[in-house]
Amino acid sequence: RKEVEQDPGPFNVPEGATVAFNCTYSNSASQSFFWYRQDCRKEPKLLMSVYSSGNEDGRFTAQLNRASQYISLLIRDSKLSDSATYLCVVNALQAGTALIFGKGTTLSVSS
Amino acid sequence: EAGVTQFPSHSVIEKGQTVTLRCDPISGHDNLYWYRRVMGKEIKFLLHFVKESKQDESGMPNNRFLAERTGGTYSTLKVQPAELEDSGVYFCASSLAPSGLRGEQYFGPGTRLTVT
Numbered sequence A: 001r002k003e004v005e006q007d008p009g010p011f012n013v014p015e016g017a018t019v020a021f022n023c024t025y026s027n028s029a030s031q032s033f034f035w036y037r038q039d040c041r042k043e044p045k046l047l048m049s050v051y052s053s054g055n056e057d058g059r060f061t062a063q064l065n066r067a068s069q070y071i072s073l074l075i076r077d078s079k080l081s082d083s084a085t086y087l088c089v090v091n092a093l094q095a096g097t098a099l100i101f102g103k104g105t106t107l108s109v110s111s
Numbered sequence B: 001e002a003g004v005t006q007f008p009s010h011s012v013i014e015k016g017q018t019v020t021l022r023c024d025p026i027s028g029h030d031n032l033y034w035y036r037r038v039m040g041k042e043i044k045f046l047l048h049f050v051k052e053s054k055q056d057e058s059g060m061p062n063n064r065f066l067a068e069r070t071g072g073t074y075s076t077l078k079v080q081p082a083e084l085e086d087s088g089v090y091f092c093a094s095s096l097a098p099s100g101l102r103g104e105q106y107f108g109p110g111t112r113l114t115v116t
Helices: none
Strands: A004-006 A011-014 A019-025 A032-038 A044-050 A055-057 A060-065 A070-075 A084-091 A105-110 B005-007 B010-013 B019-024 B031-037 B043-050 B053-056 B065-068 B075-079 B088-095 B111-115
Touching: A004 A084, A011 A019, A019 A084, A019 A105, A032 A060, A032 A070, A044 A055, A044 A060, A044 A084, A070 A084, B005 B088, B010 B019, B019 B088, B019 B111, B031 B075, B043 B065
Parallel strands: A011 A105, B010 B111
Antiparallel strands: A004 A019, A019 A070, A032 A044, A032 A084, A055 A060, A060 A070, A084 A105, B005 B019, B019 B075, B031 B043, B031 B088, B043 B053, B065 B075, B088 B111
16 A cells, blocks of 8 residues: 555646545654645645644645545635646654655646 | 755666766755655655765665765765666755754755666
8 A cells, every 4th residue: 555645637627616636644653744736847846734723825725634544635716827746745754854755646727 | 045956957877877966955954855756656755864964764775876965065866887767857855954844845856867
């Protein structure tokens, strides 16, 4: 079983749509959770951290369910510029150590 | 402020040759990480330096890979001898301790390695 699993997609949505991505992780000891964004042939960039209480950053909302070991990302009012691969990422250990990546979910927003 | 830089951006070598990748982290970042993405797979951790010390090298695939960070500044990752399965994109990332807990690792643009 992979440590972090995501639906690879692609998700093809029109501008203005709401889209949700899900992710599950296998290590119940995982402490920190994130969504990274990666544009084609570019480096991953942190989109947002995910907290147990859920958190929102503009059009983006992230949720964490520790009991189910499940993470989600909701994007509202999709923009063309949201087209990218969204990586679910977990940090299992203490500060400053390795990130464990999912394979990513590809989103394509069209006009 | 300059971001993480990596050199070269692309490298094409033949099986059996040696390649050295370089990473310059963000100035002042003690934590430096190497990751690799093989085609069709997820990004995988290789190793972690804190200053010049190897904190965790559990992700290094085998002894053909050697990473160094002399002086605690830039790092090199040498592959010798290279094999076909070493092809992929090698990312370097850095972070300010203790910001690593928040996942704020800043990635470089990567080195695309092709072994033929």
